[in-house]
Amino acid sequence: MATSTVVARKAAYLFLTLCVGALIAFGAFRLYEEFGPAKISVEAIPFGLPAGSSVQRGDAPDLDAGVVKLPVQTQAELRRAVELARGGNAQAAYEIFDAIVLVYPDVPMAMWGEVNTLFEIPDLDDLQRERLALLVGKLQGLFPNSGLSVYLDSRKAYLSGNSSSALEMARIASEKAPVLYETRLWYAKLLFANSRLAQASAECRTAVSLSAGSDPRAYELLAQLYHDQGVIDSCTALVEYALSQYPADAELLLLQGFLMEYQGRFDAAEKIYRRILAFRPDFEKANAAVASLGEKSPPGPGTGVALSPRDRAQVACEILEPLVEKYPENMPLREALGLAYMKGRDFERARTQFREIAARDPDYPDIQQRIQEASVTKPVPVAKNNGLADDLNRAVDSLRVAMGPATKHDFTTMLGHYLVRYGATPGEFFKSYAVGNFRPVKTNVWQESFYVDPYKHTYTVVFDSLNHFREVHVSVFDSSSGSHHLGVAPEIFTRLLKQNSRISGIGNSTGETDCGDGNVIDAAVWETQDNFEILARFVGKPAEVRMVRFDKEALPAGLKLCDYIPYLNEY
Incomplete structure (x- = not known):
């Protein structure tokens, strides 16, 4: 009896001990949750960390403090500056940040944005260098010995040429303030520069999650990392997704062009490079990509050499x-x-x-x-300059058109692609296109001319007897050309065919057709539900290309290729 009582007492003590231990552990966990290192959980962002992953906050300051007190218009300008900086337009972003800081000098977010844009501007002038030093000192005074402060030291070390110290300080900064995504992105860039690609990829994915996918620079760097590691499938998937979010990002478009080249799709790649240069003509990487078209090799894992x-x-x-x-x-x-x-x-x-x-x-x-x-x-090699006569012809054309009304055409309106519906009246047409650029040729016919080196363009707009817009005739002439027909498409035809293909899509080639009376034409046609276009060159006239765009309903039925010659030569 006594023995069983002792055993029961020991069991009760053991149970009580376990219960107390569980309560202590639960209390300790709650205390840790309340007073221990703070964490944030990231959302499910494509190419970021797994959903639900936690990142410690560390000593990252609340940079948003004070933003809500700014006027609504200033808050909007601050957001616009952030977007410009993330889109790679550091100079424009700096000007907005600087204006805000001058008016509101104690807003950490504005100072932080200005400092980071100054770090990204390649050649700072003396005023900008002084401004950078002032703001760095102010931020480090506000947040001494913090991860943010160490990050700023890393950026300064890199500017002074000490990349090894910059890398070590970036590592410390990312450990002290793990949730500060600019720090993680900067650390990833330095790891990439030191060929530590796996670590850089992990930091990039963290930056993608911490920025909630709102910074294209994280996608740019991660895509470049996948590319350089030879993980082409992952790079392709990432580029396609990122371009759906940031369709005009030059770095992502450049990578897309590379990927097209690896598949042998050279024309598609060249179109991408030309698109980049259309909105960033000084982007040297795109110019280099065009110059080396067809010569790029996909990177492979290890040290093997891949054939281009x-x-x-x-x-x-x-x-x-x-x-x-x-x-x-x-x-x-x-x-x-x-x-x-x-x-x-x-x-x-x-x-x-x-x-x-x-x-x-x-x-x-x-x-x-x-x-x-x-x-x-295939462009024909550019004809050799035939001397003073060619130069004078070109100069005269340029001067003749320059003396007329100012005419501006963006890419989409070249080759007579006026964005006015067929059947519009002259009043409707000239609401969109300044009548001062045109001169009347005859009743219901208006014509404009302009010069885009090296070609003179003449566009003729035709209205029908009821004064409804019906067709456009195009003539493009290179007055300096001294080339002769060599059996292949001359440069002017090739260039304009490619240009119209970018506007209207790939047309159908007719090949060379002998229409009699010495008229041999090589043409391409485009046809849609309401539009018909034909772009043609006449063999023996290598300096000239002609084109007609019709309202399809206005065309006579049963026309054959040679039947379009009178329309092509009409104006």
Whole structure:
């Protein structure tokens, strides 16, 4: 009896001890939650950390303090400056931040934004350097010995050329203030520069999550990291997603162009590079990409050397050339050789193969499209300058047009792509396009001319007898050209064909057609539900290209290619 009582008492003590221990542990956990290091949980952001991941706050200050007290308009300007900085426009962002700080000198967010934009401007003038030193000192005085302060020391060390110290201080800053995403992004950049790609990728993903995907720079860097590690599939997926969020980001578009080149899609890649240069003409990376089109090699893991698409195409050509010579009647084999020439950017020989197929089998599938592709991409070498006469012709054209009304055309309105519906009245047309740029040619016909080096453009707008907009005639002439027809599309036709393809999409090539009376034309046509366009060159007139855009309902039925010659030559 006594023994059982002792055992029961011990069991009760043990149970009581376990209960007290559990209560103590729970209380300690709650105390840790209340007073221990603070954490934040990140949301599910594509290419960021896994959903629900926690990041310690550390000693990161509340930079938003004081922002809500600013006037609503100033808050909007502050947000605009942040967006400009994230989009890579550091100079414009700096000017807005600086204006805000001058009026509200005690707002940490404005000072923080100005300091970071100054760090990104490549060549600071003396005033900007003094401004940077002043603001860095003020921020470090507000947040001494913090991760933010160490981050600023890292940036200063990097500016002074001490990259190793900058890297170590960036590591310390990211440990002291893990939730400060600018610190994580800066650390990732330095890791990338030191070829520590795996660590840099982890920091980038953290920066993506901490910024909630609102900073394209994190996507740019992570995509570049995937690219340089040879993880092309991940890079492609990331670039596609990021461009859906930031469609005009130059760095992401550049990578997209690289990825197109790796697939042998050179024309698509070139269009991307040209698009970048359209809104950032001084972007050297895009200029370099155009200059090296077809020569880039996809990065591979390890130290192996990857062949460029041009090198791989050369191998294919060396295999196919003797086979085509041995079996000249094998059209698929000949087409494969032409495509290999295309991938190697030897467009002259590609076009020769495709034309041979067309001559032997005019109904061969898509052969006219192949001829057009080879023609579009290959410019004839620029003709040599024929001396003073060419220079005078060009100068006279330029002066003649400059003396007329000022005319401005953006890309979408070139080649007569006026954004006015067919059937509009002259009043409706000239609400969109200044009548002062046009001169009346005859009843219901208006014409404008302008010069875009090296070409003179003349666009003629035609209204029907009821005074409804019906068609546009285009004539583009290079008065300095001294080239002669060499059997391939001259530069002016090639350039304008590519330009119109970027506006209207890829057209259908007609090939060269002999229409009699010495008229041999090479053309491309575009057709939609309400629009018909034909762009043509006349063989023997290499300096001139003509085009007509019609209201499709106004065209007579059953027109053939040669029937368009009177329209092409009308104005």
